[in-house]
Amino acid sequence: MSALLQLTSVSQAYNGKPVVDAMSFNLADGEIACLLGSSGCGKTTVLRCIAGFEPLLGGEIRLNGECIASVGLSKPAHLREVGMVFQDYALFPHLDVAANVGFGLRALSDGERRARVGQMLEVVGLATLAAAYPHELSGGQQQRVALARALAPRPRLLLLDEPFSNLDVDLRQRLSHEVRAILKEQGMTAIMVTHDQQEAFAMADKVGVMHQGRLQQWAAPYELYHQPASRYVADFIGQGAFVPAVISGAQCVTLEVGEYCSLQPLPYPPGEQVDVLLRPDDVVHDDLSPLTALVKSKIFMGSEFMYTLQLASGQQVLAQVPSHHNHAIGEPIGIRLELDHLIAFRRG
Structure with missing residues (x-):
């Protein structure tokens, strides 16, 4: 698969303090990724840089081969074909569900807009609630409306900023699986930010573990768990x-409970x-x-x-x-x- 999104040595700082430090990764067309890390690690700042809400201090961002951000260059956010689902959903309280979903479709004719809104409400399972208002919906339903609104303009890339954080644990788990299924069905490329490992593993094809502004590892969830690239990742995941233990051979270690050998050579000398x-x-x-x-x-x-x-x-x-x-x-x-x-x- 070709890379739809490319970040190369992206850096950002607030008041002279580095927040994102030389971050690089590629995301293939149709892949779902999660940036995972504790509060303050810089993951939301990365999302804001991709969306066009923050300028870059260094590096560049390319979307579908086009440079959309670099030092001194920033394509306006509304022209980037990037959709966003915010942590608090940011629904308009005075608009009903259909009007919320159709908010970004003003360039379409009335008929085209109604058809697209109806299609997206079917996709997220809310076709019967088109005339309801946000305050009449549950948290999970509001999250679905926000997702439908972000998908309606057919963005090239979807960004989700901790979209399940306001929901209870059971609903978070269910919706993370359902949202992944919807994104895959739509062929959408997406990046989600979260501090919840289980959420990241349930949603993502690739997970990027961040710590103090740096990307520690970018890999599939299985690889992160079983082949961590650093002690930090090993300690953070799971x-x-x-x-x-002591290295006792090219592929073996001796613990107090016996000797165990790996299928792969270990990068340490005997002893x-x-x-x-x-x-x-x-x-x-x-x-x-x-x-x-x-x-x-x-x-x-x-x-x-x-x-x-x-x-x-x-x-x-x-x-x-x-x-x-x-x-x-x-x-x-x-x-x-x-x-x-x-x-x-x-x-x-």
Whole structure:
């Protein structure tokens, strides 16, 4: 797939303080991406630069091959063919749903506008609410109206700024799946900003992890989880514990619980001290295993427990265990490691 959006060394600063630092990535036509990071990492600023709301301090942005922003150049926001869904939806309270969706279609004839509005309300499942006003809608319905309004002018690129943050957890999860399906059905290229990992994984083909204005890794969710490019990404994505180990061969490490080998060579010489990341799904409960660990705490999560386990050295790890294995705190249980993806970093 060809790149629809290209950011090359994009930088921005507020009051002399860098907010986005030399950020580069490509987004293919039809892909959905998420910029993921904690508050203040610069992710919303990137979105605003792409939309045309912020000038660039450095670098350039290209959309469909055209330079839309660089130092001293900024194509007006309304000419960029970029749609945006805001965090607070920004619906017009005095307009009904149909008028909100059709707001950006004033260049069309009345008949064309009505047809496009009707089509978009069908797409988002709100055809029966065309005459309703925003205050009469639920949060999820308002979010759908905002999405329909952004899609109606047929933008080349859609930007979503934490669109689910005002919704409860269950609705967020459901809508993230539904919005992804709508965007894919429409063939839309999109970038969403979020601080919620599960939301990013549910929505995105590519996820960019940001920290202090820098892009730490740009990859598919599976790769981020199993092949993190840095210790920061490994620590930020998912859950887990770093345990000390020593490189014992080109593809092997020795932990206190034994030697484990990777399918890929490790970038450290034998004898190097490293920390190995153990995810909760790497630690498997096995009553027949001679290796045991003490249950230090547990969290009931419905279909499973999240156990905190203590090894003989005192090192603690997490284990994700089906909930019919209900063990008492202080009880030793058998475990084994399944390290299909061996993630190791030099001990700092």
